[in-house]
Amino acid sequence: MDFSSSKRLAKELVKMKLIEKERVRECLRLLDSSRRKGSDLLQILLDQHVLTPFQIESIKRLDTGILVLGGNKLLYANAAGSFARVYRAERIEDGKTVGVKVLRQRWVNDPATVDLFRREAELGQKLKHPNIVPIYDIGHKEEYYFFTMDFVQGGNLKDFVQIRKQVEPLEAVKYTIDMARGLEYALNQGVTHRDLKMTNVLFSVDGVAKLIDFGLATDEEMIKRHGDTGIQQALEYSTLEKGTGAPRNDPRSDLFFLGTIMYEIILGQPPYPRTRSREERKQITRYRNIRPLSDAIPNCPRYVSSIVDRLLHINPDERYQSPSEVLQDLTVAYQRLTKETGSGLSVAAGTKAGADSVSYSTILCVEKRNKEQDILRDYFSHHGYRVLMMAEASRAALRVQSNPPSLLLLMAMNSNEETTDGYNQLIESAVNHHVPMLAVVNDEESGLHVPPGNQDMISICPQPMSLREMRTEIKSLAKNNDIKLQLKANDK
Numbered sequence: 001m002d003f004s005s006s007k008r009l010a011k012e013l014v015k016m017k018l019i020e021k022e023r024v025r026e027c028l029r030l031l032d033s034s035r036r037k038g039s040d041l042l043q044i045l046l047d048q049h050v051l052t053p054f055q056i057e058s059i060k061r062l063d064t065g066i067l068v069l070g071g072n073k074l075l076y077a078n079a080a081g082s083f084a085r086v087y088r089a090e091r092i093e094d095g096k097t098v099g100v101k102v103l104r105q106r107w108v109n110d111p112a113t114v115d116l117f118r119r120e121a122e123l124g125q126k127l128k129h130p131n132i133v134p135i136y137d138i139g140h141k142e143e144y145y146f147f148t149m150d151f152v153q154g155g156n157l158k159d160f161v162q163i164r165k166q167v168e169p170l171e172a173v174k175y176t177i178d179m180a181r182g183l184e185y186a187l188n189q190g191v192t193h194r195d196l197k198m199t200n201v202l203f204s205v206d207g208v209a210k211l212i213d214f215g216l217a218t219d220e221e222m223i224k225r226h227g228d229t230g231i232q233q234a235l236e237y238s239t240l241e242k243g244t245g246a247p248r249n250d251p252r253s254d255l256f257f258l259g260t261i262m263y264e265i266i267l268g269q270p271p272y273p274r275t276r277s278r279e280e281r282k283q284i285t286r287y288r289n290i291r292p293l294s295d296a297i298p299n300c301p302r303y304v305s306s307i308v309d310r311l312l313h314i315n316p317d318e319r320y321q322s323p324s325e326v327l328q329d330l331t332v333a334y335q336r337l338t339k340e341t342g343s344g345l346s347v348a349a350g351t352k353a354g355a356d357s358v359s360y361s362t363i364l365c366v367e368k369r370n371k372e373q374d375i376l377r378d379y380f381s382h383h384g385y386r387v388l389m390m391a392e393a394s395r396a397a398l399r400v401q402s403n404p405p406s407l408l409l410l411m412a413m414n415s416n417e418e419t420t421d422g423y424n425q426l427i428e429s430a431v432n433h434h435v436p437m438l439a440v441v442n443d444e445e446s447g448l449h450v451p452p453g454n455q456d457m458i459s460i461c462p463q464p465m466s467l468r469e470m471r472t473e474i475k476s477l478a479k480n481n482d483i484k485l486q487l488k489a490n491d492k
Contacts, residue, residue: 003038006031010041013059016068017092023050049369049413052076054087068092069146070139072100075370078151079199083107083117088151088370098136099152103145114145121147123191123214131182133202133212152210153389154203155381157261161198163381166268169304170337175201176262177330178209183258184323186214187251194237194249196257198264235281243284246316255320256287259311263290266304267297271312288314301340303333361485362386363474364405366396366426372411379467380409384487393422400429406483407474408437412448420447427451427458436477440465456480 003009010024027044042059045051051059054076058067067074072089078099079086089100101121107113124135124147136148157175161167167175179201183193193200193214200213237253246252263271271290280286290312294305307329313319320326363385365376377387388405390396393412400408408430412423423439424447430437431454439448439460450458459477461469478485 006036006038006041009038016064018055018067018073019045019050052370065142066102066144069100069102069141069144070137070148072098072148074100076374079156083113089148097151099149100146101149105143108143108145117145120214124149124212126189127186127191127214129182129185130208131178131210132186132214133210149212152202152204152212154207155377156199157201157203157209157265158198159381160203161265161268163384167265169266169300170334170341172262172266173304173330173334173337175209175265176258177327177334179211179258179261180323180327180330182209182211183251183254184327186211187323192249192251193254194234196254196261198261201261235278236287239282239284240287243287244314244316250316251323252316252319252321255311255323255326256316258326259308262308263293263312266300266308267293269296284314301333301337303329303336307333360384360386361406361478361483361487362388363407363409364388364390364396364399365409365411366390366393367411368392368413369411375467376409376411380471383471393419393426397422397426397429400426400433400435404433404435406435406485407478408435409470409474410437410439412439412441423447424449431457434481436474436481436483438470438473438477440470 006028010019010028013019014021014024024045027041027048027050030044030048031040042051042056046053046056052075054074055067058064069089071092073092074087074089076088077085078088082104084101084103087100087102089098090096091098103114103117107117118138121135121138124133125138128134133152134150136150138147140146179196183196186193191214193211195213196211200211202210202212204210237257238248240246240253240256241248241250260271272286275281292305293300293308294302297305307326310318310320311326320329361384363380365373365380365387367373367376367389368391373389373391377389380387385407388399390399393410396408396410399405408426410423410426412419427437427439427448427450429435431451434457437458439458440463441448441460442463448460450460457477457480459473461473465473475485
């Protein structure tokens, strides 16, 4: 890669399909005569949010092979595990956001691990269900093994519980129904999960729980070779089955770990202490001596805690015997909770449900830049809001029309004719559906039109504006429009 000339570097980036020719020409025109090196162009591309920090650093390290895999531009790292990393990516063909899971470099020369990775993807491709994250394509480019999957915007269950601390039984039962439905479908296809844990449960923007990472190997040789840095959950599955005399790959093992998840989201604490110690995970007493949920949280309805306690029964014959069996009790519990609390969440597979149906205040953020999307999502989630994220103002306007959020935050960083039209379309939708909106604009931003008499609903503020100032302004807009915020965190 040639860094001596900005134009030569630009040609290479276009050839790699990291950037379109017209876009790079625009950035080259921003360089003055004294700044013509490749490093100067990279800084412009970063400042203009054409390339992400991950892409820029990969180019500087000459690690460009990972930037485009299977026709997808990798934007930034989203999650990491012992075997692989997951990247948020954009499909070059149509701009669709996807996830790309890439095997870590230290395993690419280990045939058994490569086979395990491919087997996970192949199993996932077979599973087509609303409560399972779909796998699309499997690929191999040079030293990179990867597969693509749906990119789920809502985060994982572990992060969700860390914010919420505890989840009410009604909501916990709803999410468990989602997970059990995914397990039921997979088992009907001859597949067990073998890696069921909080981080392997994701939420869609509609609050539907979806399972990921099926098919983890659990043979003894694989566990021994990878040790503490490898298949931790596989060792727990193996210990449970050996210690209880259950057959290897017993579907009831998934139900035990479904119980550990349900236990933790209701109580806010895991049923047994987390540990990285291999020896502790090999002790069957760790799984046998779980305090019953009915003792740990006495105010939990008995018909809910009894489901959890049965899922966690150490004797597999006294546990639920199939996902279908536990679904029957979960459905009854959900109906009772709905009747007793006078509220409900949709539990139809694949429909809008969960957090979006609870009365927590939703903020729809409109932001094109990937890094800033993550910053906004993390900040407002931490302060108790349910966060929806969109890149295009025109699409957000349609979302407001079909399902209005509580509040809107528009990061109006561009000022060309097309984007300004989209911004004004969003303002019009906000006014028509009485959704208070904060628009944060550049100093030179112009062209935003607020209909007369709506200044208390639409607030336009210039940059720089801190996250705290944004949150304060949003709360003020809510108060001025008689909107009572219902927040998950203590931010009332």
